[in-house]
Amino acid sequence: NAGVTQTPKFQVLKTGQSMTLQCAQDMNHEYMSWYRQDPGMGLRLIHYSVGAGITDQGEVPNGYNVSRSTTEDFPLRLLSAAPSQTSVYFCASSSGAFNQPQHFGDGTRLSIL
Amino acid sequence: AQRVTQPEKLLSVFKGAPVELKCNYSYSGSPELFWYVQYSRQRLQLLLRHISRESIKGFTADLNKGETSFHLKKPFAQEEDSAMYYCALSPQGGSEKLVFGKGTKLTVNP
Numbered sequence A: 001n002a003g004v005t006q007t008p009k010f011q012v013l014k015t016g017q018s019m020t021l022q023c024a025q026d027m028n029h030e031y032m033s034w035y036r037q038d039p040g041m042g043l044r045l046i047h048y049s050v051g052a053g054i055t056d057q058g059e060v061p062n063g064y065n066v067s068r069s070t071t072e073d074f075p076l077r078l079l080s081a082a083p084s085q086t087s088v089y090f091c092a093s094s095s096g097a098f099n100q101p102q103h104f105g106d107g108t109r110l111s112i113l
Numbered sequence B: 001a002q003r004v005t006q007p008e009k010l011l012s013v014f015k016g017a018p019v020e021l022k023c024n025y026s027y028s029g030s031p032e033l034f035w036y037v038q039y040s041r042q043r044l045q046l047l048l049r050h051i052s053r054e055s056i057k058g059f060t061a062d063l064n065k066g067e068t069s070f071h072l073k074k075p076f077a078q079e080e081d082s083a084m085y086y087c088a089l090s091p092q093g094g095s096e097k098l099v100f101g102k103g104t105k106l107t108v109n110p
Helices: none
Strands: A004-007 A010-013 A019-025 A031-038 A042-051 A054-057 A064-066 A076-078 A087-094 A108-112 B003-005 B010-014 B019-021 B024-026 B032-038 B045-049 B072-074 B083-090 B104-109
Touching (some): A004 A087, A019 A031
Parallel strands (some): B010 B104
Antiparallel strands (some): A019 A076
């Protein structure tokens, strides 16, 4: 039981490049979320999903896309990377609603040059 | 809108001293409050939630609706408590997104 798995762990991109951050969970959780963690800003919600085929925007969605074709996977796409997207990205999942414990992945440290 | 405030970015105490990490929230309904912790090189994990009313690793937190606070306390800090601590709020019912505070970095000195 791996829990929440994020890949890659580290990535360096050039401005304008696109990439996908992968997130997979093996706990059959309905809720999945993407957060970014920045110094002094805490955790900010980017996008979230309450089940396969359903996604919604969080606090800072601009520049990011998500999809949820299966219960297990919730990839985050950067369409055209910008230096302001340099951050640590965390994926989380929970069974049921947001008031259930969130299970986090190890994070992806992303640098945009 | 819901808001969670952790007034201390950094908190430093000596081993064996009491520690209190402050968390204040703004929400008109009945929230559910959580404390998450991130130890060095580890993933974020749930430390405790107010509805459980339990003590984890010696930490306790009481929801004070009058003061809209959910402070995290431990009577005798240990070096292994050094970590980043986040307070989080889930609006009543759990269908709305979780709101995190900006976090407090706790350092316990030997």
